[in-house]
Amino acid sequence: MRSPWFARSLLLTAGALFPLATAPLYWWPVGLVSIAIYCIAMRSVHTVPQAFWRTWAYQFGLFGVGVSWVYVSIHDFGDTSMLLSGLVAMVFAGGLALVPAMVFALRQKLIGQQYAWLSLPVFWFLSEWTRSWFLTGFPWLYAGDAHLYSWLSGWAPVIGSFGISFILVLTCSSLLEFAHKRRIRYLLVLLLWPSGWYLQSQQWTHPVGELKVAAVQGNVTQDMKWDDSMVGPTINLYFGETGKLWGNDLILWPETAITLSYHRFQPYLEELSTIARSHNATVITGIPYKYPEGHELAGEWHNSITATGIGSGLYHKQKLVPFGEFVPLEHWLRGALPFMDLEMSGFLAGPADQKLLQLEKDERLVLIAPFICYEIAYPLLVADMARQADMLVTISNDAWFGDSLGPKQHLGLAQMRALETGRYLLRSTNTGITALVDNKGHIIDQLPVNTRANLSGTAVLREGETPFMIAGVWPLLVLSGLLILMAIPAHYRDQKRRQGDFY
Template sequence: MILLAKRTSLLRGWRRWLAAFAAGATGALAMPPFGFLPALVLSLVPAIWLLDGTMKEGPSRWAPLKAAALLGWFWGFGTFVAGLWWLGAAFLVEADQFAWAMPFGVLGLPALLAFFPAFGFALARLLWLPDARRILAFALGVTVAEWLRGHLFTGFPWNSPGMALGQNLWLMQTASLVGLYGLTFLSLCIGAAPAVLASGQTTRARWMAPVLAAVLLLGLAGFGFWRVPAEASASVPDVRLRIMQPNLPQDAKFNPRNRDAIMRHYLSLSARPARDGAAPTHIVWPESAFPFLLHRDAGSLAQIAALLEPGSVLITGAARMDEPLPGEAVGKFYNAIQVIDDRGTILGSYDKVHLVPFGEYVPKVLDAVIRAVGLRQFVHIPGGFEPAGKRMTLSIPGLPPVAATVCYEAIFPGEILSDGPRPNLILNVTNDAWFGETPGPYQHFAQARLRAVEEALPLVRAANTGISAIVDPFGRIVDRIPLSVEGILDSTLPVAEPATVYSKWGKFSLTVTLVICLMLLVVRRGRHSTFP
């Protein structure tokens, strides 16, 4: 291992960048649906050795930082290409319109996202020490970069390293204390620690960090084993959920010619008799369920009313349009969740706050350019969707207060709850048919599931396809409908648990942890001023 570490650190030129790319790409195997945790080590250990190789980089004092940033960019590019290649499937749904843009999604987005780990590697290199403490520097730098990736430019915290731990039932329980970014810091420390085996001057120095990492991993698993109760979660009384997964092809969903067939399909699936004969009190349909405006279609509302038993309600994703303002041809469109009772009356709506850039909206200037050259955006909505002003708790008869999320809103830790009284349920409606049978839908579900653990709230998830599920507040899957399967899921609703440490103090505790690490590194670096 010592020889391998030395050879890796001595790589220069294209061999160094290729090694960084390969190491980053290997880390994708630690993400859902693979969950191969050793891949995290195989990704992070070479990154540490490559950063060691920047110690004597060039005559300029800034040369090591530039080399580290370039390493981080190639490492990140490999990570995101290997982890997000499935985004290309969305460009083939209407290939005649969008296939030309596939390289921009498959390679262009990873190239942009790679600037975040580039910053993280440079920050780590700025704090680098010639001993095991460089593992802390690396974890700190990349965690800061991951937090920035999740917040800047609307944010995109997809496949953060913390998901390597955040998909295992026992290991994910630590998210109730520190959330996704805390898990990211821990994942980086654990995964990078074996690098020290090849660089310590004594046996103790070589083994201390890997042993501590192993103890930490066992401690996280032990905490999870302790936290997850042996018995199933209790159920909310008088609530019987039915989730409908229609498994419609994406190119059929937005075709207005299919509107009647789609409605018949939804109604037929939703009317199936339950195995135990119990009628559902709440039926949940997925995101953007209709190729028309449901709230303006009296016939469809009447069909829904005929489906529902007295006192029951339907919760569905649907596009919604405000009344046009004076001088406007059309009103503003929203990607919404609507609640409909047994009389066909819309009782309430939640409008999506966090829209998908270039998927649900395009900045006005770019939208004008796109239309000027004869192209259009993904959604069949004039001008795209508008974001809601703020997150609102959704009130649904017969259910506790609901934290509603549409599609990828569920991937943002600490952002799914509104101000005010705490909800007792996370509702996520989505449409992952855009991405076919790729890792994308599995990754999306895993991130939504982690929100349930962070907040100690049950998750009710309805997808057009992949993956509809009921998840309890500990992240246990009560029941689910697999990807690319048509069906219904009948279930009770698990009771929420008390608010977690993360829900109350998560952002504060992460900041304190990173500041303490920074102080330790700065103090130690002062004692090793000869290390460039």
């Protein structure tokens, strides 16, 4: 890859192929080929700028295709022209690509090609981990999330999708090292694959009861959802659909199912609670929460979820979507584009360590970990909140992204979080995809998109902690630190030796 433009073009193409490995296709062998091309390109890197631009080209291709669904929300619902929407989507993809590009530039600066077969998976992990928290995080399109149905899925409850990503890159880099040095020890990495197959049969959590659950998919079109004239019909819709579902222990409505604020909806909520209690049921709904007058945060908003009936609890979303739920640098950007002024784009983030939602079943307190929209994409957040929970619920309004890759990828991420935590998960969305997922990440039932319908099923309540819930990413962080500490002196000695040879 002597020509920089050829290398970057090849990497751009390889990155663009990677999303085929993720939901909904799950063509994971394509992902392996894509990663292998990246590893080959990075083994011939000699300078920091080379490392930066090769990584950026690969990741720009990956995000350019993988998150192309943002175009739909910007153009179709953000009232922005096609040309400008496409440009904003490209800038978004390019910005996301900067994080891994900087991480691999740092790799080249600190350790160069020392222990390349191991440093490539280490810094891939570090780039994904950094992307999970940097500037609020964007934990989307992790390599490990593509292996929900491969042998490696058995590793998800042990080391999470972060760890599966590590195994994938280690597989590619070790095979390349074997091809170069012909040493059998580099093939030992292949044992991790059948080990994953064996781990699939392990039960890390145990059942403690059951809930009859249901979810309502209202299918209110996005262009009408926030219209004042739709408030009454929408309330009637959800009350009417819920009336068909009494007999279930838990009934889930989607994100901002009701567009009235929590306090304005209070009379209806009390009526709903009374009816739900008469049926020994709990209704959980997404709803905007506005602080009332007299509160120190009066006038401020949260994207929230609340339980009523025999259940209780109020949760405010912690991980907000940039530009969708809050505008970074609001003073300068608000009003610059129509997309910057979407409905409910001024939320506050909820605090950490909020109480879980709860309900009673057979004289037992059932704890439910709630996640709103793309919070379910955060492996560490979900693992932490699931530790005390008996099951997970997630609500969303994927109507923003139409029938694009976005809603399908979103469901796949929810499935991986269920697998990592060994918990059943109930998902309700406005237009789809509403689904019930078991503790192995498998879909028990789901509703078709763009359809008004209800889903009913049985969720098994489970207790216990998976290894990933206990250790998180600490084993990988320690390994990364040890490698860097070991490789820096070796890289420094090599540089000194080359300088001595030059002089």
